[in-house]
Amino acid sequence: xxxxRVTRRRTSTQTREHVLAVAHDLFYWQGIRAxxxxxxxxxxxxxxxxxxxLFASKEDLIAAYVERADQGYREWLTQVTRADGRSARxxxxxxxxxxxxxxxxxxxRGCPFLMALAEYPDAQVAGHQQAVAMxxxxxxxxxxxxRQLDHVExxxxxxDHLTLIMEGAYASVQALGIDGPAxxxxxxxxxxxxxxxxAG
Numbered sequence: 001x002x003x004x005r006v007t008r009r010r011t012s013t014q015t016r017e018h019v020l021a022v023a024h025d026l027f028y029w030q031g032i033r034a035x036x037x038x039x040x041x042x043x044x045x046x047x048x049x050x051x052x053x054l055f056a057s058k059e060d061l062i063a064a065y066v067e068r069a070d071q072g073y074r075e076w077l078t079q080v081t082r083a084d085g086r087s088a089r090x091x092x093x094x095x096x097x098x099x100x101x102x103x104x105x106x107x108x109r110g111c112p113f114l115m116a117l118a119e120y121p122d123a124q125v126a127g128h129q130q131a132v133a134m135x136x137x138x139x140x141x142x143x144x145x146x147r148q149l150d151h152v153e154x155x156x157x158x159x160d161h162l163t164l165i166m167e168g169a170y171a172s173v174q175a176l177g178i179d180g181p182a183x184x185x186x187x188x189x190x191x192x193x194x195x196x197x198x199a200g
Contacts, residue, residue, distance in 0.1 A: 066134075
């Protein structure tokens with residue numbers, strides 16, 4: 001009996017995720033405006049009509065790309081700063097240690113949310129709104145951490161400073177590399193955080 005070859009087709013959900021993963025890489029490394037829908041379809045190995053069945057327009061695809069990046073970033077930051085017995089100071093420092101790893105060349109071209117905001121300044125565009133929501137959430141997480149520190153007169157101000165350092169690391173690494181100012185981010189954070197109390 002001749003052996004029958006069974007070809008498994010992706011489900012609609014699987015195809016959507018595959019296309020979105022391809023779009024994510026292309027948008028991130030080559031630029032959102034620079035990459036057309038036809039190129040994404042070709043790279044993903046699907047017909048443009050299939051892509052448009054999954055995403056009604058390029059704007060919808062961009063919004064899904066930012067949302068996907070958002071989910072990954074929230075998971076990363078939540079895991080790095082999880083409340084697992086470490087002090088708030090240790091968790092903040094761990095975040096900036098992890099940031100230095102994240103922005104290494106080959107894995108980072110900069111912050112995808114800053115890039116989305118730069119390419120789509122229109123506040124009415126869904127991708128822009130999602131990027132703003134992401135930045136707002138990160139700032140809120142830093143506020144939550146600084147409120148848990150001892151001997152801080154103005155936790156909100158400290159959270160602003162931490163946000164500026166984080167944003168500066170992402171922005172500077174694009175032009176000046178990992179050996180530029182970005183490498184000072186963790187050291188700078190350590191200098192502005194209150195020291196740990198020594199139990200005695």
